[in-house]
Amino acid sequence: MLYLTCNADTAIAICRPHSLKKNKKPISPTQAHTLPLFAYSDILTATNAFSADTFLGKGSHGSVYKAVLQGGAFIAAVKKTKPSNEIEILSHVKSRRLVNLIGLCNDQTNCNINKLIVVEYMPNGSLHDLLHSPKTVGTPGWTARVRFAVHVAKAVRLLHSSEPPVIHRDIKSSNVLIDEKWKARLGDFGLAFRGHVADSRVPPAGTLGYLDPCYLAPGDLSPKSDVFSFGILLLEIASGRHAIDVRHSPPSLLDWAMPLVCRGEFREICDPRIGAPPDMAAFRRMMVLAARCVRSTAERRPTIAEVVECLTAARKNFEAPVMWLRMTGRVVKARGYPFPDWDRSEESVRRVLGGSRNSKRNGKVSSVLGVECGSGPAKHAVRCRSVGSGFLGEMKIKSVLERYPNQEFGSAGLL
Incomplete structure (x- = not known):
């Protein structure tokens, strides 16, 4: 299914349809001429005759409309543009980082000046x-x-x-x-x-x-x-x-x-x-x-x-320290306890870490920290890999335990 949209302010908003393969390389001129051609009557039906209900916004050269094509099989954005510029560029440059062209259609109301382009629709706006x-x-x-x-x-x-x-x-x-x-x-x-x-x-x-x-x-x-x-x-x-x-x-x-x-x-x-x-x-x-x-x-x-x-x-x-998030997500499942709700915002993670963030080093499990955790007489040690000095030390583990005093942890290798 294709998901296509347009930004209401100026541009066309798109996302890569699932049916298109990732292609970082520009397509060849031969491929450019193989773009689908949509019948004007189909575009007219898909946009409800370019009604106000389907209006999405304005691009640099014309209005953009939402189009439900092929009986609702996919949604597209249809935009008027000058044939010598935008179509030429989008026909030769294709990438998951850009707004990709799906097909073309002649604007029969003024075919000598404008063409209609059909592009992908992006759901999250601009x-x-x-x-x-x-x-x-x-x-x-x-x-x-x-x-x-x-x-x-x-x-x-x-x-x-x-x-x-x-x-x-x-x-x-x-x-x-x-x-x-x-x-x-x-x-x-x-x-x-x-x-x-x-x-x-x-x-x-x-x-x-x-x-x-x-x-x-x-x-x-x-x-x-x-x-x-x-x-x-x-x-x-x-x-x-x-x-x-x-x-x-x-x-x-x-x-x-x-x-x-x-x-x-x-x-x-x-x-x-x-x-x-x-x-x-x-x-x-x-x-x-x-x-x-x-x-x-x-x-x-x-x-x-x-x-x-x-x-x-x-x-x-x-970015929040990925290794720390991985660690907290794997803290002890030995007794079947679900991991408590965790605020994974960057501010909270850094607060727990005390502001330190060292780069990860490849290393084996170098030590078993003498951190006692759990409730009752049974207490277990928590292990971690060596990922840089000061990053996952004893105080970091204690911070988790203090944050969740009522959570019973079993013993496990965290990483």
Whole structure:
């Protein structure tokens, strides 16, 4: 079954259908011409004649509608686009990190100007919706936000490294869609440029607040324009503020955040709905990276490959210690007791760990800790592997026991 959607603000939201195979490589021109062609009458029926009930939002070149195709077999998003741009790019670049094209349809109402494209549907909306929802409940935490940032950076890296390269030109939170596995995808290629920048003849385009100030003429286009937009997106992810918001002074996110970065006031940037992250050092590195991305001189900005490398390293510091979660999930099942409810948020895990997080080392079971646990006269030792000094020491095990004083534990190897 296919699951397809569209972001209500701008772009098409999609997720990879189960029937499609993962394919990180661009498809060949021969494959591009084998895309399914949908009959206009079928699209008209599937969208209820493009009624208001099926309207999902607007893309860069037209409206997007929900379409229930093949008698309800799958749902798709149908969008009007210019035939020379978005279709060309989506026909040659296909990835699980992008909005993938399913098929085409001629717009019989104006077939000389527009075509209809059918794309996959993503059920979890856009990153813009998640970041700027008025509801505090459901606001992404730091682990999710950094993960989304890494996903988008990798999508841009994929575009820039394709042959010929693709420059998106409209990277923003409303063009980042979240799939059924809560992975971020980059969508809406209506403004994208495919080719070498030396051949660029397209006029500057983008969205106010994300648009590179160095991009003033067709010849100024470069991959660093996408890097600038990504830097703004990174600040938006961290702060929860819009790129342009007239309710604040200054209204520009860039003008507000950069002085804070220069003064080292990183906590002031953090979204107040979720507070500061547990690892402020990692957050500081992420904000310095954002500042590098939005430098006024394009040549001084990092490449998107450097951005991916820096964010991937920072992401490890935001994630809860995997080994510790594995340990707590396997604590003693000898007597059939269910493991108690466990708050697995990154803040709680780090609180139990006392803030320490050392890298895992390959090692054998090196010791049996003399930690007594259980109730009654029968007491058992708890074992753990050596995973780095101070990471799963005696005090960590005691923390679990103190947290759950009424839980009876048997003896088991934790890892």
